[in-house]
Amino acid sequence: MKRTYDLSELEWTVAGWHPNWWKWGGAPDVGPVAAKVPGSVQQALRQAGIVPDWNVGLDSRLCEWVESRDWRFEAELPSEWTRLAKSAAKQAPPAAVAAEGLATRAVLRCEGLDYQGAVLLNGRPVGRFRGSLVPHAFDLTRHLKRAGNRLGIVFTEIPRYLGQIGWTSKMRAWKPRFNYIWDWVARLVQVGIWDDVRLEVRDGGFIESLSLHTDYDYRARQGSVVVAASIAGDETQAVEVIVAGREGEVHRQAFAAQPDFACRVEGLKVEPWQPNSNGEQRLYAVRVRLRSADGAAIDEEARTVGFRQIVWGTCEGAAPDAEPWICAINGAPTFLQGFNWSPIRPNFADVTEQDYRVRLQAYRDMGCNLLRVWGGSFLEKECFYRLCDEMGLLVWQEFPLSSSGLDNRPPDDADTIRELRAIAGSYIRRRQHHPSLLMWSGGNELEGYTRGRKRPGYLKPVDLAYPTIAALAEVARELDPTRRFIPASPSGPRFSATAEEFGKGVHHEVHGPWNMAGPLEDWFRYFDADDALFRSETGFPGASAADLLREYGGEMAWPGNADNPFWRHTGGWWIQWDDYLREGGDAGDLDAYVRWSQARQATALSYAARACKRRFPRCGGFMMWMGHDCWPCPVNNSVIDFLGRPKPAAAALAEVFRSAPGGDGRKQ
Secondary structure (H helix, E strand, C coil): CEEEEEHHHCCEEEEEECCCHHHHCCCCCEEEEEECCCEEHHHHHHHCCCCCCCCCCCHHHHHHHHHHCEEEEEEEECHHHHECCCCCCCCCCCHHHHHCCECCEEEEEECCEECEEEEEECCEEEEEEECCCCCEEEECHHHCCCCCEEEEEEECCCCCCCCCCEEHHHCCCCCCCHHHCECCECCCCCCEECCCEEEEEECCCEEEEEEEEEEEECCCCEEEEEEEEEEECCCCCEEEEEEEECCEEEEEEEEECCCEEEEEEEEEECCCECCCCCCCECCEEEEEEEECCCCCEEEEEEEEECCCCEEEECCCCCCCCCCCCEEEECCEEECEEEEEECCCCCCHHHCCHHHHHHHHHHHHHHCCCEEEECCCCCCCCHHHHHHHHHHCCEEEEECCCECCEEECCCCCCHHHHHHHHHHHHHHHHHHCCCCCEEEEECCECCEEECCCCCCHHHEEECCCCCHHHHHHHHHHHHHCCCCEEECCECECCCCCCCHHHCCCCCCCEEECCCCCCCCHHHHHHHHHCCCCCEEEEECCCEECCHHHHHHHHHHHCCCCCCCCCCCCCCCHHHCCHHHHHHCCCCCCCHHHHHHHHHHHHHHHHHHHHHHHHHCCCCCCEEEECCCECCCCCCEECCCECCCCCECHHHHHHHHHHCECCCCCCCEC
16 A cells, blocks of 8 residues: 655755765855745845845845855654555565565655756765656655654756757756746746655555556547556455546456556546536546455545547638638537637646636636746646646647757757656546647747758748657657647648638648737738737737835836836837837836726737638637736736736636637627
8 A cells, every 4th residue: 555645744954065065064155944846046135135036126126146156955764654554475675674664665756846956865866866747756765764764855957958049859857948038038947846845655565656547439429537556465356447526436457467557438428517607617537546365454545537429620711721620519510719828827836726816716717728838938737737627728748859949940859758758658647538638739939840851931930840859759659649739830731821812722730920010900901801820829918016126116116118117127028118108108108008008908809819710610719928927027918918807808818718700700
């Protein structure tokens, strides 16, 4: 069996040294200070008064030194967690361990460590880790003492720069890129334990790992579950799979145990999970239970699932070579509408489940049914997916590749492909049971040369001809065959849709525009003529509220032009200063600029969304970059500000989202 202890309950500290100095055993030059786990070094230092609030003015620059230290989180493990619970008859612990009265096996499981370093127990190394995007496990057993076990997790050698501008082809450090700086967040490179940490004390037979996915036949109203589990120990004789809903047990079936267990349970009489605004989000529990020869339950794992059928159809009037972009969910063709999801904060280790709930409820209440987690970020936390399941918000999850400006080609050497295959497999196994998970994508804004061409003018979105993308597609096809995979977003012949090529059938799934200088009439004409099959990124800038700008900008809150360092600290190109002045704006009035900017954003985005929705089923969906701010940006493409407050564009879009697709866009 397996007993699990949550290490967030312990009293943690964090301390910092100049690189490698901690190995000498000397005192740290920063701390130790109290820390939370999960949690970032930056948040612990801020709470201790060592660094300022990085959201204010230009104070993020005063926090960049944190990246240059080595940091050690420490806590003492309670002795009762590691003592032997019972003697395992068939799988006795090593004699030296048994003599100490310790657990048969104690494994430290870390769901997210950002980014690399070492695990220590009682000052001795247990193992090393590298990579923020996959979980890590460490066997502590032979290092344990009877009592007084001190656990340390050390972070070292943070990559210097992975931010927005660079070369995708040179990316080799699998750490979230966005918090190195993007055009919607300043630099705050997180260091720390960003997800759950637990101690598993194992004895006898237990479930080492578990993954599962569901399928559904909407016409027959029957579901199926495919289960894959790794089972340790020879005590297990049978594996029981139990499916239960809110009315009670739906199905129970026993199978012979095998170390690499796999089964398919079919013919389940279950109700469908529906996306937001289409119906109810019916959820079920799948429990996988191990039983010994005498029928005793010896271990159990559970997952919450839903059953739904996704079928992709061709857009009306699409070119013969176009991919399908009409999503039918449980037999109902559905216009997909929503936002690109950015992390709630750059120090995402410190984001709570309540923070997620507040943001996701805002999208649900607006009428959204889809969020895209883009490739410059990470596999969102389990609670994000669980809440999306509950709220009917579909998730388009990308693997960790994104554009870089100087080149956008995926790295394609054998070692990198091998690493990316492992990351993709980990993503899939951990999240594929969620009904909210709609599809996988190879990454964000990845481009390469068309066949036989090697001049920049011939760049186009990547396809399956690229070895890296082909490898990711193979992993998705093998592990999650019921879900769609696309090479990247955008996909198809063109990155963006241009007015010059409207009507030629070359605008499939496209990105842009994100702004448009000049009168809004130009924007209206563009979307009136639009022929894109799916718009997965469209945006328009709108200022944050004046009180937010004064709170975080102080004396730099105004004027709002590119000469103001606070305004250009993130994305200075969103300011629209020339348009504001051309339309008679008062250069000395912050409040007037905010009203003008927010009204302009609301008009532009609602017009674009309505124009696309009116074209359904010639257009399958409309998504905006972006939903919410993770930084107090003076002006940005978000419709929810840093404090979680909606801009006027949110209400304007909600009116469109709540209307019926096609026709004249009248309300449902």
